[in-house]
Amino acid sequence: MTLKARRPDAFSPGRTPPFEETAKESLADAQLRRNLGKATQTIRRKRAAAVGEMPDWEALREAGRALKTRVMRHLDEYLLRLEESVTRAGGTVHWTRDAGEANEIVAGIVKGHGAREVVKVKSIATDEIKLNEHLEREGIKVHETDLAELIIQLAGEESSHILVPAIHKNRAEIRELFLRKLGVEGLSDDPADLTEAARLYLRERFLSAKVGISGANFAVAETGTVCVVESEGNGRMCTTLPEVLVTLMGIEKVIPSWRDFEVFMQLLPRSSTAERMNPYTSFWTGVSEGDGPQEFHLVLLDNGRTNVLEDERGRQALNCIRCSACLNVCPVYERTGGHAYNSVYPGPIGAILTPQLVGIGRDPGPDSLPWASSLCGACYEVCPVKINIPEVLIHLRGKVTRHKQDRGGLSAKLNPENAAMRAMARVFSDPRLYELAQKAARVGQWPLARGGSIRHLPGRLAGWTEVRDLKPVPRQTFREWWRESRGEG
Amino acid sequence: MATAKETILRRIRRATRDVPEGERPEDVPVERGYLLRDEGTREEIVARFAENVAEYRATVRRVAGDELRSAIREALERRGVRRLVVPEDLPEDWVPEGVEALRDGPGSRLTNEELDASDGVLTGCSLGIAQTGTIVLDAGPGQGRRALTLLPDYHLCVVREEQVVGLVPEAFARLEATVREKGRAITFVSGPSATSDIELNRVEGVHGPRTLEVLVVRGRPPAGTG
Numbered sequence: 075m076t077l078k079a080r081r082p083d084a085f086s087p088g089r090t091p092p093f094e095e096t097a098k099e100s101l102a103d104a105q106l107r108r109n110l111g112k113a114t115q116t117i118r119r120k121r122a123a124a125v126g127e128m129p130d131w132e133a134l135r136e137a138g139r140a141l142k143t144r145v146m147r148h149l150d151e152y153l154l155r156l157e158e159s160v161t162r163a164g165g166t167v168h169w170t171r172d173a174g175e176a177n178e179i180v181a182g183i184v185k186g187h188g189a190r191e192v193v194k195v196k197s198i199a200t201d202e203i204k205l206n207e208h209l210e211r212e213g214i215k216v217h218e219t220d221l222a223e224l225i226i227q228l229a230g231e232e233s234s235h236i237l238v239p240a241i242h243k244n245r246a247e248i249r250e251l252f253l254r255k256l257g258v259e260g261l262s263d264d265p266a267d268l269t270e271a272a273r274l275y276l277r278e279r280f281l282s283a284k285v286g287i288s289g290a291n292f293a294v295a296e297t298g299t300v301c302v303v304e305s306e307g308n309g310r311m312c313t314t315l316p317e318v319l320v321t322l323m324g325i326e327k328v329i330p331s332w333r334d335f336e337v338f339m340q341l342l343p344r345s346s347t348a349e350r351m352n353p354y355t356s357f358w359t360g361v362s363e364g365d366g367p368q369e370f371h372l373v374l375l376d377n378g379r380t381n382v383l384e385d386e387r388g389r390q391a392l393n394c395i396r397c398s399a400c401l402n403v404c405p406v407y408e409r410t411g412g413h414a415y416n417s418v419y420p421g422p423i424g425a426i427l428t429p430q431l432v433g434i435g436r437d438p439g440p441d442s443l444p445w446a447s448s449l450c451g452a453c454y455e456v457c458p459v460k461i462n463i464p465e466v467l468i469h470l471r472g473k474v475t476r477h478k479q480d481r482g483g484l485s486a487k488l489n490p491e492n493a494a495m496r497a498m499a500r501v502f503s504d505p506r507l508y509e510l511a512q513k514a515a516r517v518g519q520w521p522l523a524r525g526g527s528i529r530h531l532p533g534r535l536a537g538w539t540e541v542r543d544l545k546p547v548p549r550q551t552f553r554e555w556w557r558e559s560r561g562e563g
Numbered sequence: 564m565a566t567a568k569e570t571i572l573r574r575i576r577r578a579t580r581d582v583p584e585g586e587r588p589e590d591v592p593v594e595r596g597y598l599l600r601d602e603g604t605r606e607e608i609v610a611r612f613a614e615n616v617a618e619y620r621a622t623v624r625r626v627a628g629d630e631l632r633s634a635i636r637e638a639l640e641r642r643g644v645r646r647l648v649v650p651e652d653l654p655e656d657w658v659p660e661g662v663e664a665l666r667d668g669p670g671s672r673l674t675n676e677e678l679d680a681s682d683g684v685l686t687g688c689s690l691g692i693a694q695t696g697t698i699v700l701d702a703g704p705g706q707g708r709r710a711l712t713l714l715p716d717y718h719l720c721v722v723r724e725e726q727v728v729g730l731v732p733e734a735f736a737r738l739e740a741t742v743r744e745k746g747r748a749i750t751f752v753s754g755p756s757a758t759s760d761i762e763l764n765r766v767e768g769v770h771g772p773r774t775l776e777v778l779v780v781r782g783r784p785p786a787g788t789g
Binding site for chain 2: 152248336354362
């Protein structure tokens, strides 16, 4: 899918289009659906195998859930402990309320060292605050070093998957992009060749960069240890070679103690890349003399996380360890891909995280996300920290609907979907009315049904099809078939 | 005006006002019902380690203590290594004759360019994890700082059998003192660098060493191996 220009997402200013609007565009893209289908099926199968060999998987999930629950209930205390231990280990901790503050702090550190370029390892939190755009505006060139992030950065696009951001692009598209942007010649579309081109291009950047920027998968309150989990080695490069390291992390990423890695470092790789262990994991505690960056900054980011914490039921969305297993099993994600969600957090987890982070009732895009689900529950089953995503989705649907009603007064009462629900309730409660309605529907639908679905209902019922297509009423109802085949009424 | 820190802490306290006043973090129950130890025999655990490392398309060879030096020599010859990076405290006799040792230590740092231009690196390790085929480096004896095992394109790593633990929790338990007392950086290496970013095809070798070779040593290796 070629996005000509970056369109606003839930975390950028301006109105974000609702899911059902952008999903239609994605669904119309056959290449995208082929790429996605292949990718999600492959990861699903591999994940099932990696998890299947763990006899204690359920106990690990339960421990992961419990640890995260403990952290969220006492987040203030854990953050204070983290600040103390990072400082003791020679690092500097910065607290930032929102994207603007975080961006300014990071830019300030980079400029303070006179650096004009930075190397950066994939971090969704930095995508959330649009750090790259901010740094570019400040005259700082940002080199994304994760292969997929490099691909989408060169293409000027947005990530479509937490783990495999360029999942929507195939090898031919990537080859064409590298030929155009990296100035290489005679490149084949073999993934090994494409990877080699990226290796050579980025090696020079790693060797010359003065400042590295990373996110964090976990940070330990007790010891101040920060952890980055990765595959390619670009994370090691960014956190080892530069003189200065700046790590941005959401405040929810703190874990209590060093020992808790024994839970999360088992849950994350198998859920994420379906491996027993990912190729590289870096753990660093402040600065180590003569080894790696001699200046370390940890930037703690709120940016709406305390809003999420406020909701007792929705709070569990903060437990997410960004494995992306829920994306890969989701029947909706598999068909629409990540861009349809208009958020750096796509898929089922994004559908509960995004609206809570930006706040309900502020933007039609995030408000539409709790409906981007069939509530099949597959996401809950695979979640390594047992986030009950369907429960939160329903809870948020209620919140969004109530918000619309509260704000709308009379107009909300006349809201087509609300009115439609009330009319349906009357019809469903009376068998005679119900059968009459079915007959009427069959006769009345012919001008509406097109190609096996009804996309727009007229009048007051339009609210229903604003967010979903409708199957036409069949020629014969079940009740009619029953009467006919049994010969009774 | 309140600082960002004060504001965030206040927001958190307001958001969690449902949490009873006297509740301590430790009061929230965490049941660790998962496996903490591999009850297999030493031989089973070491064999599993070798098998799982090999599954990542790393080369693994199990050797006796007195075969170590010749195994190192053969590996380096096969690879054509002439300029070999080694941590300063690596046993001197591990480096075969005819191979130039580029020693790195607190007193004599190799530059990133020198590391990049070398043919490979030879180190020991802190631990091996059988369950996941992972090698753990903690900048301890025979391992050097992190850049040493990152920039060269070939990493030959020596793991002693008694360094191999069974399960992931055993590894974190063993590393706890290093982190708490010394605060040293720790790297988990599970196979060579890899990516699956292009159509989910696994490609070995992106930015880290593209070739990882592991020698698992049985019995006492020559003196001074840390």
